[in-house]
Amino acid sequence: MERLMDRIRADGRVIGKDILKIDSFLNHQVDVDLMEVIGEEFARYFRRKEITKVLTVEASGIAPAIFTARALRKPLLYARKSKPSTMDAGHYAAEVQSFTKGRVFDITVSASFLGPSDKVLIIDDFLAFGSTVRGLLEITSRAGAEVVGVGIVVEKGFQEAGRQLREQGIDLCSLVVIDRMSEGSVEMHGGIPAASAGHPRR
Amino acid sequence: MERLMDRIRADGRVIGKDILKIDSFLNHQVDVDLMEVIGEEFARYFRRKEITKVLTVEASGIAPAIFTARALRKPLLYARKSKPSTMDAGHYAAEVQSFTKGRVFDITVSASFLGPSDKVLIIDDFLAFGSTVRGLLEITSRAGAEVVGVGIVVEKGFQEAGRQLREQGIDLCSLVVIDRMSEGSVEMHGGIPAASAGHPRR
Numbered sequence: 001m002e003r004l005m006d007r008i009r010a011d012g013r014v015i016g017k018d019i020l021k022i023d024s025f026l027n028h029q030v031d032v033d034l035m036e037v038i039g040e041e042f043a044r045y046f047r048r049k050e051i052t053k054v055l056t057v058e059a060s061g062i063a064p065a066i067f068t069a070r071a072l073r074k075p076l077l078y079a080r081k082s083k084p085s086t087m088d089a090g091h092y093a094a095e096v097q098s099f100t101k102g103r104v105f106d107i108t109v110s111a112s113f114l115g116p117s118d119k120v121l122i123i124d125d126f127l128a129f130g131s132t133v134r135g136l137l138e139i140t141s142r143a144g145a146e147v148v149g150v151g152i153v154v155e156k157g158f159q160e161a162g163r164q165l166r167e168q169g170i171d172l173c174s175l176v177v178i179d180r181m182s183e184g185s186v187e188m189h190g191g192i193p194a195a196s197a198g199h200p201r202r
Numbered sequence: 203m204e205r206l207m208d209r210i211r212a213d214g215r216v217i218g219k220d221i222l223k224i225d226s227f228l229n230h231q232v233d234v235d236l237m238e239v240i241g242e243e244f245a246r247y248f249r250r251k252e253i254t255k256v257l258t259v260e261a262s263g264i265a266p267a268i269f270t271a272r273a274l275r276k277p278l279l280y281a282r283k284s285k286p287s288t289m290d291a292g293h294y295a296a297e298v299q300s301f302t303k304g305r306v307f308d309i310t311v312s313a314s315f316l317g318p319s320d321k322v323l324i325i326d327d328f329l330a331f332g333s334t335v336r337g338l339l340e341i342t343s344r345a346g347a348e349v350v351g352v353g354i355v356v357e358k359g360f361q362e363a364g365r366q367l368r369e370q371g372i373d374l375c376s377l378v379v380i381d382r383m384s385e386g387s388v389e390m391h392g393g394i395p396a397a398s399a400g401h402p403r404r
Contacts, residue, residue: 023312024314024315028279028280028282028311028312028315029277029278029279029312029315030268030271030277030278030279030280031277032268032271032272032275032276032277032278033272033275035268036272058260058261058262058264059260059261059264059280059282059283062260062261062264062265062268063264063268063278066232066234066237066264066265066268069232069234070234070235070238073234073235074234075231075232075233075234076231076232076234076265077230077231077232078230078232078261080230080261081261082303101284109230110225110230110231112226113226113230113231
């Protein structure tokens with residue numbers, strides 16, 4: 001996705017060896033127009049799949065996921081990071097490790113909103129070590145629902161999770177894959193083959 | 203806003219004396235189509251104001267705020283509830299008390315994204331005791347920015363915050379105001395005068 005790569009080149013900042021800071025348009029301040037294009041891109045890639053729900057986790061997954069849900073005309077469901085007092089007793093939980101926050105926490109989905117008839121598209125902003133996506137896969141599996149694919153805005157290709165998920169047979173679509181990065185330089189490529197411009201034909 | 207009131211009547215559930223649970227379409231599972239209409243409604247009400255940025259707080263404010271930002275064609279900025287390691291040293295913080303979670307926490311905005319030239323529209327899902335909105339007002343004031351208005355999806359009119367904010371001279375637009383509620387019954391009215399269908403003329 002050229003437009004996203006241009007934006008990362010213009011506004012991204014590498015901190016240390018493995019943090020890419022793009023909070024001026026993705027996960028603190030949000031370029032809503034770019035998010036809408038991102039949502040349409042995921043919807044195009046997964047258009048041949050039957051999807052009943054788009055699933056993400058609060059908070060930074062919501063922006064790309066809500067526009068994916070909009071383009072697919074399906075509801076969005078976001079896992080909560082703390083169980084509010086208004087959440088029913090019946091819920092599915094999984095443990096997740098935050099890469100940028102350096103701590104472990106539970107993510108939770110109410111059992112009212114996810115069940116065996118659901119076909120779920122998981123969306124998140126970043127994929128690094130994959131803990132969040134694995135937590136969402138666990139929750140979906142506990143609910144008896146099916147995961148039809150995973151869409152990631154920025155995959156850190158030099159970390160393991162992308163390869164592992166693909167080896168597991170998961171249909172993983174990353175809009176941009178970072179090959180390597182260091183201060184002042186980000187090497188990356190688009191994650192969707194240009195020829196198909198969508199989900200690969202079988 | 204009739205459509206929102208119909209939805210609250212159909213799917214809302216009152217827990218105890220003062221919790222209205224509408225997480226099947228607002229703040230856990232999200233009816234994206236309804237959120238889009240909500241965003242357009244806020245944009246219509248505040249259309250005569252000069253706005254540079256829409257401000258909310260993660261996570262449940264993001265859905266209504268992102269569609270308000272979309273309708274206004276402005277960026278969204280959401281305050282974080284914990285300072286991630288990728289956030290710059292320069293930031294504005296305020297203390298907020300969560301009504302449903304029963305705890306106090308800091309909300310934080312990077313100083314890079316809010317400054318004296320900003321005219322801010324604050325959006326949130328619920329207004330009860332007003333702690334979150336006051337935190338966002340504090341952050342905006344610390345940044346030297348101006349608040350042009352506050353848009354709330356559901357105001358609990360039987361609690362104090364709405365009246366207090368209006369007395370402070372804040373242009374507060376609540377789409378739905380709950381007058382009173384008890385198990386099985388929610389009395390409410392639309393918060394925008396039908397005659398004006400938008401911001402009141404002066």
